[in-house]
Amino acid sequence: MEPLELFRQVATRTDSKIVVLIMDGLGGAPGPEGRSELEVAHTPHLDQLASRSNCGLADPVIKGVTPGSGPGHLAIFGYDPLVWEIGRGVLEALGTGFELEPDDVAARGNFVTLDERGNIVDRRAGRIPHQEGERLCQLLQEHITEIDGVRVFVRVSKEYRFVLVLRGEGLGADVEDSDPQRVGVSPKLVKGRDEASERTAAVVNKFVTLAGEILRNERPANGVVLRGFAKRPAMPTFQELYQLRPAAIATYPMYRGLARLAGMEIIQTPPEEDLEGLVGLLRAHYDAHDYFYVHVKKTDSHGEDGNFQGKVNVIEQVDRIIIPALLDLKPDVLAITGDHSTPCMLASHSWHPVPYLLHAKTLTPDGLAGFNEREFARGSLGRFRLVEGMGLLLAHAGKLIKYGA
Amino acid sequence: MEPLELFRQVATRTDSKIVVLIMDGLGGAPGPEGRSELEVAHTPHLDQLASRSNCGLADPVIKGVTPGSGPGHLAIFGYDPLVWEIGRGVLEALGTGFELEPDDVAARGNFVTLDERGNIVDRRAGRIPHQEGERLCQLLQEHITEIDGVRVFVRVSKEYRFVLVLRGEGLGADVEDSDPQRVGVSPKLVKGRDEASERTAAVVNKFVTLAGEILRNERPANGVVLRGFAKRPAMPTFQELYQLRPAAIATYPMYRGLARLAGMEIIQTPPEEDLEGLVGLLRAHYDAHDYFYVHVKKTDSHGEDGNFQGKVNVIEQVDRIIIPALLDLKPDVLAITGDHSTPCMLASHSWHPVPYLLHAKTLTPDGLAGFNEREFARGSLGRFRLVEGMGLLLAHAGKLIKYGA
Numbered sequence: 001m002e003p004l005e006l007f008r009q010v011a012t013r014t015d016s017k018i019v020v021l022i023m024d025g026l027g028g029a030p031g032p033e034g035r036s037e038l039e040v041a042h043t044p045h046l047d048q049l050a051s052r053s054n055c056g057l058a059d060p061v062i063k064g065v066t067p068g069s070g071p072g073h074l075a076i077f078g079y080d081p082l083v084w085e086i087g088r089g090v091l092e093a094l095g096t097g098f099e100l101e102p103d104d105v106a107a108r109g110n111f112v113t114l115d116e117r118g119n120i121v122d123r124r125a126g127r128i129p130h131q132e133g134e135r136l137c138q139l140l141q142e143h144i145t146e147i148d149g150v151r152v153f154v155r156v157s158k159e160y161r162f163v164l165v166l167r168g169e170g171l172g173a174d175v176e177d178s179d180p181q182r183v184g185v186s187p188k189l190v191k192g193r194d195e196a197s198e199r200t201a202a203v204v205n206k207f208v209t210l211a212g213e214i215l216r217n218e219r220p221a222n223g224v225v226l227r228g229f230a231k232r233p234a235m236p237t238f239q240e241l242y243q244l245r246p247a248a249i250a251t252y253p254m255y256r257g258l259a260r261l262a263g264m265e266i267i268q269t270p271p272e273e274d275l276e277g278l279v280g281l282l283r284a285h286y287d288a289h290d291y292f293y294v295h296v297k298k299t300d301s302h303g304e305d306g307n308f309q310g311k312v313n314v315i316e317q318v319d320r321i322i323i324p325a326l327l328d329l330k331p332d333v334l335a336i337t338g339d340h341s342t343p344c345m346l347a348s349h350s351w352h353p354v355p356y357l358l359h360a361k362t363l364t365p366d367g368l369a370g371f372n373e374r375e376f377a378r379g380s381l382g383r384f385r386l387v388e389g390m391g392l393l394l395a396h397a398g399k400l401i402k403y404g405a
Numbered sequence: 406m407e408p409l410e411l412f413r414q415v416a417t418r419t420d421s422k423i424v425v426l427i428m429d430g431l432g433g434a435p436g437p438e439g440r441s442e443l444e445v446a447h448t449p450h451l452d453q454l455a456s457r458s459n460c461g462l463a464d465p466v467i468k469g470v471t472p473g474s475g476p477g478h479l480a481i482f483g484y485d486p487l488v489w490e491i492g493r494g495v496l497e498a499l500g501t502g503f504e505l506e507p508d509d510v511a512a513r514g515n516f517v518t519l520d521e522r523g524n525i526v527d528r529r530a531g532r533i534p535h536q537e538g539e540r541l542c543q544l545l546q547e548h549i550t551e552i553d554g555v556r557v558f559v560r561v562s563k564e565y566r567f568v569l570v571l572r573g574e575g576l577g578a579d580v581e582d583s584d585p586q587r588v589g590v591s592p593k594l595v596k597g598r599d600e601a602s603e604r605t606a607a608v609v610n611k612f613v614t615l616a617g618e619i620l621r622n623e624r625p626a627n628g629v630v631l632r633g634f635a636k637r638p639a640m641p642t643f644q645e646l647y648q649l650r651p652a653a654i655a656t657y658p659m660y661r662g663l664a665r666l667a668g669m670e671i672i673q674t675p676p677e678e679d680l681e682g683l684v685g686l687l688r689a690h691y692d693a694h695d696y697f698y699v700h701v702k703k704t705d706s707h708g709e710d711g712n713f714q715g716k717v718n719v720i721e722q723v724d725r726i727i728i729p730a731l732l733d734l735k736p737d738v739l740a741i742t743g744d745h746s747t748p749c750m751l752a753s754h755s756w757h758p759v760p761y762l763l764h765a766k767t768l769t770p771d772g773l774a775g776f777n778e779r780e781f782a783r784g785s786l787g788r789f790r791l792v793e794g795m796g797l798l799l800a801h802a803g804k805l806i807k808y809g810a
Contacts, residue, residue, distance in 0.1 A: 064796020068809035091810040351800035383787030
């Protein structure tokens with residue numbers, strides 16, 4: 001039996017509350033002085049909490065694999081990222097805040113520069129600024145809203161990147177890229193690999209032609225290419241699987257989108273991340289839900305920039321602002337982890353396991369000396385796959401009945 | 406998605422170097438004084454390295470299963486031994502140094518003693534000496550080179566044991582044993598379980614008859630039985646899966662053969678194992694490859710003999726001769742482990758997990774006090790399946806791009 005099916009069988013509704021705090025890109029690696037970001041950061045509240053919790057190190061996908069935000073979050077939500085895949089187009093759509101319906105087909109688009117023969121000379125259209133990309137998307141959207149009975153949505157994601165969403169009956173997503181991934185050739189006519197995807201391909205090819213006509217007099221962005229056609233994975237929701245009433249508090253659209261895939265209610269946030277604001281929202285909505293996913297982005301942003309001190313500062317802010325307020329709410333179960341590691345030494349996502357802290361009344365504390373990778377390596381949760389954490393949250397919240405007689 | 410498919414998607418070629426040192430049968434169990442071979446051995450270099458590395462204990466197959474050399478090595482190379490099986494005949498062929506082609510069918514043979522009615526009276530032909538087995542194999546090979554258009558190879562493996570390899574088109578390997586596994590009965594005529602294997606069976610039965618005629622006047626080895634018919638597993642190579650240019654430095658034929666299954670280039674070694682020689686070969690070929698599998702056999706040999714002090718001595722020699730030279734080469738990633746444990750107290754392979762050490766710049770060291778089972782039980786790698794190690798090697802060498810957006 002698949003773990004998800006098992007949870008579906010034994011999950012039960014209770015009033016107890018679970019809070020999962022995700023510090024994006026939480027895990028690190030030794031910095032200039034041989035200590036990681038978490039080791040350098042002054043985190044009295046997290047350290048004290050670690051001593052009273054169960055801790056461990058979790059691999060988001062499998063050992064050695066560096067996950068994108070999609071696979072990392074699926075694992076936190078209990079969906080095995082080796083089973084459930086999120087296509088490039090879907091993630092791009094989630095990132096724009098677009099609310100994908102189950103049968104929508106999404107693709108990632110690039111504006112490109114074409115020469116007079118229609119061959120690509122710049123695959124990123126000179127990296128046009130975001131505002132220009134936004135203007136061009138609006139231009140396309142004004143002229144193209146429907147093709148052959150299929151609704152067409154065009155949304156800018158960032159600079160020269162946009163997302164195309166097709167909504168209509170019987171559309172398949174097994175469609176080849178139109179992006180040839182090189183210059184000197186023309187964008188490819190796309191083909192579907194089955195009948196439903198052929199229907200999608202026909203619409204896509206018409207869209208590309210129409211877009212070329214509309215952008216004819218634009219420079220440098222006078223063409224489009226598309227890739228990563230996908231539908232959202234048909235995941236069962238938290239309600240169906242776990243009998244939960246989940247809510248997401250996340251500032252950035254992509255994370256709200258990932259939460260929506262799992263069936264979470266999305267709580268409205270201000271456009272800029274604000275740690276006090278996140279806690280305030282949690283407090284304000286605390287009675288209405290029994291599972292809260294709270295997302296802090298800035299740990300990852302500084303990691304990606306290789307800004308060691310910046311990441312340390314955000315960790316300290318979380319310790320000072322979020323942790324005491326969280327503990328004041330006295331959730332029955334509190335987990336603190338990341339969707340992946342982002343060590344400043346690599347300035348990118350990495351394969352390093354993420355620290356995982358689990359706090360509840362029903363556990364024997366590990367008594368560790370601090371909240372960091374080195375201490376957590378000695379924690380009682382050991383080294384585990386991140387997807388396994390969901391069962392512990394539910395169990396310590398008293399939400400799983402006995403399996404088998 | 407299977408992990409191997411995931412690696413195939415995200416593996417990328419880089420100049421970084423991975424060295425994997427296998428001490429065959431590395432792990433042990435408490436000896437007379439309650440300490441294991443690794444605990445008794447004086448290993449200053451390994452101890453120092455352990456303090457600066459990530460360590461753990463790895464189960465070669467699954468907990469409790471004692472692996473042969475085949476499954477243990479497949480796991481080290483990243484092929485799950487529950488998925489990829491190496492038949493008895495194939496392993497026997499690899500052990501003789503025979504270079505199996507993909508469609509060859511190999512079987513393990515025994516010389517036996519038959520009475521005047523053709524019934525087996527000794528399944529090992531009085532354990533004839535190796536030279537005698539070699540002479541008889543040459544005799545058979547002189548008289549039998551082809552049967553029904555199928556090429557026939559006969560190679561001695563050890564004493565009364567030999568390997569039979571059949572090379573021809575359309576041969577199946579789903580063939581029953583001719584070895585009845587008891588005395589007092591005649592060798593069985595073999596049958597194939599499908600059409601292609603029926604073709605093989607017909608050739609095998611003719612071979613057994615011909616061998617009986619050729620050996621008619623020999624004593625005690627006047628007959629043959631065959632078992633373990635198999636083809637080599639159709640494993641994708643390191644090149645295909647991991648984008649590596651791998652090389653193997655191993656003195657014993659079976660380990661070279663296992664490495665060849667994974668697509669490794671086999672570096673020529675002297676016939677006798679010599680630790681300084683192994684390191685010299687590594688140094689000499691260091692520029693031409695990016696993955697090195699270095700195999701030390703003697704740890705296992707002494708373990709199999711139950712020779713505690715002998716195994717301790719080999720471990721100390723590795724510590725003194727190999728480890729400093731390895732570190733001098735400054736590989737980007739260094740792993741030290743075994744293909745299985747061989748505790749002297751059992752004088753055989755065992756199910757005990759193997760110590761696993763991983764050294765790279767991109768990790769937070771565990772700070773353990775020594776290189777042994779007891780210390781490694783507290784390492785950050787935890788307890789894991791040996792097959793999972795491959796991902797860590799690739800990741801710390803920077804050879805895996807991000808999975809999922």
